[in-house]
Amino acid sequence: MSGKILVVGAGVAGLTLAERMLARESAESLVLVERGDRVGGLARSFQVEGYTFDIGPHRFHTAYPEVESYVRKVLAGGYLTIPRASSVYLLGRYHDWPLTLSSVLRLPPRILLPSVLDLLRRNRITSRTSFADHIRARYGENLYQFFFRDYTRKFTGTDAEQLHLDWAEAGVNRAVIDRKVNADSLAAILRGLFSPKQATTQFIYPESGGIQAFADGLARRIRSMGGKIKLNCEARGVTTSGERVTGIELTNGERIPADRVYWSAPLTVLFPDRGLSFIHTVLYFLGLGKRRSNPYQWCYFGEKDVIFSRTTVPRNFFPGAVPEGRDSIAAEITCPVGSDVWKNPERFEQRVMEDLARVGAIDPDRVEFVTTRRIRETYPVYDLRYVEHLRSIQSPEGLVLLGRCGTFWYNNMDHSIAQALALSRGESFERDFWR
Ligand SMILES: Cc1cc2nc3c(=O)[nH]c(=O)nc-3n(C[C@H](O)[C@H](O)[C@H](O)COP(=O)(O)OP(=O)(O)OC[C@H]3O[C@@H](n4cnc5c(N)ncnc54)[C@H](O)[C@@H]3O)c2cc1C
Numbered sequence: 544m545s546g547k548i549l550v551v552g553a554g555v556a557g558l559t560l561a562e563r564m565l566a567r568e569s570a571e572s573l574v575l576v577e578r579g580d581r582v583g584g585l586a587r588s589f590q591v592e593g594y595t596f597d598i599g600p601h602r603f604h605t606a607y608p609e610v611e612s613y614v615r616k617v618l619a620g621g622y623l624t625i626p627r628a629s630s631v632y633l634l635g636r637y638h639d640w641p642l643t644l645s646s647v648l649r650l651p652p653r654i655l656l657p658s659v660l661d662l663l664r665r666n667r668i669t670s671r672t673s674f675a676d677h678i679r680a681r682y683g684e685n686l687y688q689f690f691f692r693d694y695t696r697k698f699t700g701t702d703a704e705q706l707h708l709d710w711a712e713a714g715v716n717r718a719v720i721d722r723k724v725n726a727d728s729l730a731a732i733l734r735g736l737f738s739p740k741q742a743t744t745q746f747i748y749p750e751s752g753g754i755q756a757f758a759d760g761l762a763r764r765i766r767s768m769g770g771k772i773k774l775n776c777e778a779r780g781v782t783t784s785g786e787r788v789t790g791i792e793l794t795n796g797e798r799i800p801a802d803r804v805y806w807s808a809p810l811t812v813l814f815p816d817r818g819l820s821f822i823h824t825v826l827y828f829l830g831l832g833k834r835r836s837n838p839y840q841w842c843y844f845g846e847k848d849v850i851f852s853r854t855t856v857p858r859n860f861f862p863g864a865v866p867e868g869r870d871s872i873a874a875e876i877t878c879p880v881g882s883d884v885w886k887n888p889e890r891f892e893q894r895v896m897e898d899l900a901r902v903g904a905i906d907p908d909r910v911e912f913v914t915t916r917r918i919r920e921t922y923p924v925y926d927l928r929y930v931e932h933l934r935s936i937q938s939p940e941g942l943v944l945l946g947r948c949g950t951f952w953y954n955n956m957d958h959s960i961a962q963a964l965a966l967s968r969g970e971s972f973e974r975d976f977w978r
Pocket residue numbers: 551552553554555556557576577578579582583584585586598599600601602603604720776777778779807808809812824921922945946947948953954955956957959
């Protein structure tokens with residue numbers, strides 16, 4: 544815990560760890576290196592023409608009191624508490640997600656009746672190795688075919704049959720963000736529908752500046768305690784002597800010595816040949832000249848012919864996200880690095896706008912601007928062999944992995960913060976906080 548500490552990656556995990564270690568004076572010196580030109584990692588924001596957008600929508604919610612009080616302290620009272628509102632777009636209509644009774648009753652009988660029959664048959668599937676098996680057992684064949692199969696293919700670029708069942712924990716359960724809102728099976732959804740009291744979730748969100756405000760608050764604290772944050776510094780790997788880490792090497796060839804390295808950058812930088820990979824995301828941000836009545840924070844789109852998998856309405860996170868009387872929306876397309884959309888996102892702007900108009904989310908005549916961002920390593924891919932691949936990795940002594948990309952685990956912000964808080968006390972953490 545003592546000596547020269549290097550933290551790689553200034554996302555919420557690296558920043559939290561650095562801030563806590565400095566506050567506890569558990570480092571002789573601490574340097575944080577970050578590939579990007581700003582801190583925040585996946586939880587960052589940007590401003591354009593008076594609009595604030597998050598790089599991917601971020602609702603902060605946690606079941607860990609320690610994490611919650613830490614976040615409140617860093618935001619120093621400058622936050623809002625907002626009720627969650629998610630949607631799913633099915634057969635030309637918006638439905639609440641998780642489904643409510645009124646949404647279910649609006650589903651056509653050809654979807655509803657076979658789903659109810661599936662509920663009676665659901666225990667028949669006993670062998671579960673893939674995400675598809677898991678979904679069939681939990682939600683039934685009908686909902687698998689109708690929503691999950693295409694959504695998964697679109698979102699991950701991989702067939703549900705080829706994904707490990709851990710993707711359910713990650714891609715379905717964590718997407719709800721609150722364990723209280725149980726949507727992990729058709730039976731659970733139905734129980735929720737008929738429960739006299741619908742579970743509601745509140746989340747915390749900075750009152751200005753977007754989700755970036757949390758990372759900026761941490762960076763200020765780190766600098767005020769003498770920690771150094773080096774931006775535009777990309778680590779190529781660690782340097783070692785025998786079995787021990789001696790520091791890191793940057794892509795410009797510079798070497799920075801350290802007694803201990805905490806690594807929250809993608810694990811694939813350190814171990815490129817272990818069969819592990821990430822999905823990347825292209826985001827389209829649109830400024831709209833007129834208010835729309837999109838009532839959700841985010842909405843999922845499973846249909847194959849809609850190009851994006853999710854849309855977000857920033858105004859429903861905090862009203863100051865848009866200038867007076869205006870509106871905005873963001874659409875996400877997940878993809879591999881070599882795909883056309885990754886290489887030339889601008890070419891797909893027109894298609895994104897057409898699809899947004901088709902699902903009733905924008906009026907194309909009132910679009911004031913479109914700006915795109917390409918974000919690397921947004922989701923770890925859990926193929927059928929990923930556990931075996933992860934187990935083949937042995938870290939040298941003095942190298943500690945943390946964070947979403949560093950541990951190759953689908954963390955929400957609170958999981959990354961909880962990991963960092965545990966490490967800052969010299970404790971280890973359970974890989975999965977949910978089980
Ligand atoms: C679209 C989207 C929506 C999300 N929505 C939510 C939500 O609603 N609620 C929620 O709680 N969580 C949400 N998350 C998850 C949340 O963003 C992450 O859990 C959290 O930000 C991860 O923080 P981290 O520090 O572990 O990793 P990261 O944010 O990935 O930080 C890693 C850092 O390392 C840097 N880096 C990478 N390579 C190098 C290198 N070679 N050298 C130096 N630095 C490097 C990166 O630039 C980055 O800053 C969402 C994520 C995405 C992608």
